[in-house]
Amino acid sequence: MVPADESPDQHLRETTTESAELFTGHFLKARRDTVRLPDGASATREYIVHPGAVMIIAQLDDGRLVLERQYRYPVGQVMIEFPAGKLDPGEDSLACARRELLEETGYTARQWARAGVLHPVISYSTEFIDIWFARGLTAGARQLDDGEFLDVFTATPAEVLAWCASGAVTDAKTLTGMLWLQNVATGAWVLDWQGAAS
Structure with a gap:
């Protein structure tokens, strides 16, 4: 060493x-x-x-992805994104991912896999985003924070890739999430899945 x-x-x-x-x-x-x-x-x-954050690539049994549309004030646009949120002080990354998926979308997941980490703005921020995959989804009621407004919808991976290619999706974490999803789908990158209670 x-x-x-x-x-x-x-x-x-x-x-x-x-x-x-x-x-x-x-x-x-x-x-x-x-x-x-x-x-x-x-x-x-x-x-x-920045305290750090998580992003969740949540996939339904039929292959569709859970996405959000949310107005992002700094860029003045409604953005298409994967569910995500910041870590609370001392919060475990998986606990944050479970919490954010439930709060923002109402979904819970039977299985989770940590894919990796993303540093979205290395030139001027300490921010990191842990990338999580979720499957075995069950729909439920959302628990949005006060002042949080977003639409939840689903789309096929092909639709999301087309939006990435056309520029309809420009959010860095979502673009990175689709890179991960493509490689996982082809078997090039392997995930280590764990149960919800792990």
Whole structure:
């Protein structure tokens, strides 16, 4: 094992020399750090601290996918997305995925599989999104948060892929989810499924 200070990436790493909090919001924080570059020069890095999130690729027994339409204020558009939501402090990723699927769509799942992790905006945020697959779905009542408005609908994978190709879907996590789904469907990528009680 290579010691941390002798890693093959050491010539690319930046070292924090100063750090200041610029803003603290309801769940986001903004920071400005001064860093020492690999060549010894200094630079400033401004970024958002995010608690992390989950996304759920929930598939019905007939193959259709559970999706949402939701207005996203920063881009001023209604977006087509897979269900997703942020982690609460100390919350387990699978517990968050189960909670978000139920709250937003009303569905529960008999089986879950963690596919991987997505870093959607690496240049200016610490955000990560754990990607979960869910199957064996049972419909139920939604439990939306106050102030949360979204439509839940289903579509075939082929329909969603066509929307990705046409630009009707531009949400990064949903595009990544479809990449995972395509590779799982062909057997190129394998999931480790677990029961809901695992």
